[in-house]
Amino acid sequence: MKILCDIDGVVCSYDFPAITKEFFGKAVSNEDIYAYSIEDVLGVSRQSVNHMFLEACQRRPVMIDGARRVLREFILHGMEVYIYTNRLNFMTVGGLASWLKKCLIPCTGIAILESNRLTETFDFHIDDSPAKLMDLNGKVRRKLLFDQPWNRRCMNITGKMERVYSWEEVRGIIKEEFDRELREASTPALPARTSEVQPVDNPRDEPALDEKPRLRRARRPPWEFQEGSDDSGALPTPQPV
Numbered sequence: 001m002k003i004l005c006d007i008d009g010v011v012c013s014y015d016f017p018a019i020t021k022e023f024f025g026k027a028v029s030n031e032d033i034y035a036y037s038i039e040d041v042l043g044v045s046r047q048s049v050n051h052m053f054l055e056a057c058q059r060r061p062v063m064i065d066g067a068r069r070v071l072r073e074f075i076l077h078g079m080e081v082y083i084y085t086n087r088l089n090f091m092t093v094g095g096l097a098s099w100l101k102k103c104l105i106p107c108t109g110i111a112i113l114e115s116n117r118l119t120e121t122f123d124f125h126i127d128d129s130p131a132k133l134m135d136l137n138g139k140v141r142r143k144l145l146f147d148q149p150w151n152r153r154c155m156n157i158t159g160k161m162e163r164v165y166s167w168e169e170v171r172g173i174i175k176e177e178f179d180r181e182l183r184e185a186s187t188p189a190l191p192a193r194t195s196e197v198q199p200v201d202n203p204r205d206e207p208a209l210d211e212k213p214r215l216r217r218a219r220r221p222p223w224e225f226q227e228g229s230d231d232s233g234a235l236p237t238p239q240p241v
Contacts, residue, residue, distance in 0.1 A: 001178055002122045003074065004111055004136075007085040009128030010146045011071070011105060012061030023052045036129055036150045054090045061103060066167030071106045073171070077178065082111040084125070084132075124174055126164075130154045133161055142177075144170060 008014060017027040024042060033041050039049045074081055083105075087096055093110055100107060111118070118139045125140040127133050130151055133143040137160070145151060145161040156163075164170050 001079045001124075001174075001181065002120070003079060003081045003174070004084040004122045004125040004127075004140065005071070005081055005107070006127040006129070006132070006146070007083060007087060007105070008061075009148050009150075010064065010126055011067040012063050012103070014056055015062055019052060019056045023048070023055075031149050033150045034153065036131070041150075050090075057087055057090050058099070063103075064167065066171075068104060068106065070167045070171045074174065075106050075108065079174075079178065080108040081106065082109050082122075083107050084111040084127070086132075088112075123177065126170060130156070130161060134158070142173075144173065146170075 005011065013030070016030050016033065020042070021027040024044065028042065035041050039046045042049070071081055083096070083100065085096070087099075088110075091099065093112065096110060100110075118136060120139070122136075122140045124142050124144060125133055125136060126144045126146055128146045128148045128151055130145060133140075133145060136143075143161045145154070145156075145163045147163055147165045154161075162173070164173065
């Protein structure tokens, strides 16, 4: 199972009252940010907002409750978690990988779009931006919109996004899908029934009366919980996906 996950507004959050006070002289709370476009909310230029994020994205973040724990659990169960974030507008891939490791944010790698397109299909995408979720339409099976003040006015007129309010809710949704796939993978397919009598070409193929039935071993599920796995959040070399 493959998961795309945003960072800001999903795994961690900016201290908006502090940074807006620092850069614009007025403390603005998260609840006051009613749209995803910060420049539209504050009435400032995009360049000034980009400068604010360029400075603020290097700082230690405020973690959203449950994010690290649930991401670590996903990875320990064999799921692939790729970070898909606008931070690449302000950081290099290597800089982002180092920041993720320093902040102990578990992940498999970093999703890098090629020509603004994903080259693979993902099972889930978790993001606080409705536009980012919908821009990948056709490449993601289920889109989870992480609830924030700036996306609550989204009408979701296509009905393709599922709003979630916590990482515990995210865990429940993905775990249910993961368990369903495991059950399907571990259940052997039954042969098709036929009403015709099949001839026996070789009598030796028939089981002897005293022969014990042979049981077929169930197929191993594609992922198993790995005891003692490294959950430090260490990253492999990021690869484009």
